[in-house]
Amino acid sequence: MHLYIHVPFCIRRCSYCDFSIAVRKRVPAQAYVDAVLKELGSLDAGPMPGNASTIYLGGGTPSLLPPDALQVLVRSAWAATAATEPEVTLEANPEDVTLDHARAWRAAGINRVSLGAQSFDDTVLKWMHRSHDGAQTQRAVQALRDAGIENVSLDLIFALPDELHRNWERDLETAAALRTPHISLYGLTVEPRTPLDRWISRGATHAPNEDRYAEEYLAAHRRLTAEGFEFYEVSNAARPGFRSRHNSAYWSGKPYVGLGPAAHSFDGKTRRWNLRAWEAYRRAIAEGRSVIESEETLTDEQHELEALYLGLRTVEGVPVAARYRPLPPLLAHGWVHEQGGRLKCTPEGWLRLDSIVNSYDRTTV
Ligand code: SF4
Secondary structure, three states: OEEEEEEOEEOOOOOOOOOOOEEOOOOOHHHHHHHHHHHHHHHHHOOOOOOOOEEEEEEOOHHHOOHHHHHHHHHHHHHHOOOOOOEEEEEEOHHHOOHHHHHHHHHHOOOEEEEEEEOOOHHHHHHOOOOOOHHHHHHHHHHHHHOOOOOEEEEEEEOOOHHHOOOHHHHHHHHHHOOOOEEEEEEOOOOOOOHHHHHHHOOOOOOOOHHHHHHHHHHHHHHHHHOOOEEEEOOEEEOOOOOOHHHHHHHOOOOEEEEOOOOEEEOOOEEEEEOOOHHHHHHHHHOOOOOEEEEEEOOHHHHHHHHHHHHHHEOOOEEOOHHHOOOHHHHHOOOEEEEOOEEEEOHHHHOOHHHHHHHHHHHOO
16 A cells, blocks of 8 residues: 655745645645544545555645654554555655754654755756755755665756756766665646746747757666666666655556545545645535545556556566557567567657557557
C-alpha cells in the first residue's frame, strides 16, 4: 500500500503551473492537518490502506507546513497504516530548507526529499516565478545532508523557450556536481490558463521548441548515464539503490490511497479523486460529507492499455506477449528493442511514447 498526501498551498503560482493549488501568504496549517486527519480516520469505513510501504507528501508546497504539522501528519499516517520503516518523501522548495527544518523533518520520519530546483540560472528561475535562486538549491542539498537526509532528488525543467538562452549543459553539470542520488526531468509544456499560456497568446514569448525538447532530453540521458545514473523511468534517473519506491508503485499499477484536495486513490480497478479546491474539500470534511468528487472503473481493455503505457515508461518494459508484438517500423527506427523476453523503449522511443502506445492501440488491442 502506498499513501499520498496532497498539500495544496503555494506562496505564488509558477508561470507554467496548472496544478490544483491554493495561493496563500499564510498557510492554514492547523485547519489543513485537522481535515486530512479526519479523512484518514474515515478510511476505516472504506478502503483501509493496510501496511504502508511508502508515504509521499506532494503538492503544492508541502515544505510550507511547519515542521510540527508535518510531524503530526507523518506520525498519524504511519500509525494508521501500521507502517514499518516506510519511504517517506517530502516535496520541498529550496527556500524552505534550513538546517533546523531539515533536522525537524528527519526527526518526524521524513527520509527522502524531492527538491524543486528546476534550474540554477537565476534569470530563468525569475521567469518561472520561482521564489528561490540557484545558490539556495545548493545550500539546501548541503543542509539536508548535514541533517542526515542523503536521499535527495532534484527536479529539473528542460525545453525552455529559445529567448531565455538557458544553458542546459551547465545546469546538468551543476546538478551532477551536487551528487544527489536522484534526478527527475520535466519537459516544459504549455497548459491552458497559465501565465505562460497567456504570454504565448500575446506574443510575449514563444512556445517550447520540439527539436530543443528532443535534443535536451537526449543530452540529459547521455550526461546522467555517464555520471552513473540509471534512467529507470522515462523522466527519472537514480544512482543504484535510490529509485523512488513510491513513484515506482504508480508505474507498476499497485494500489494507493490519496488524502487531501485533488488527491487520487486506486484500488487496482477503480480510480477515485477528491474535490480539487481546498475550500470545497475543507467544507465537505467540516460538514461530514464525502470528499470524493468522482470515480472511474477501468474496463479490461483500459486496464491493459494502461499497463502497456506505464510498463513502457519504465526500464523494465513489458513482457513480449502476443498482444505486445512490436511493429516492424518501431524496431527499424530503434525506438523499441526486445531483451530477455521483454519489450523496452530506447531513449529515442521514450520521446515517442504516446505514438508507440497508440500504434499498439490501433493494431493489436
Ligand atoms: S511550487 Fe510547484 S505546485 Fe506551487 S505553483 Fe510552483 S510548480 Fe505549481
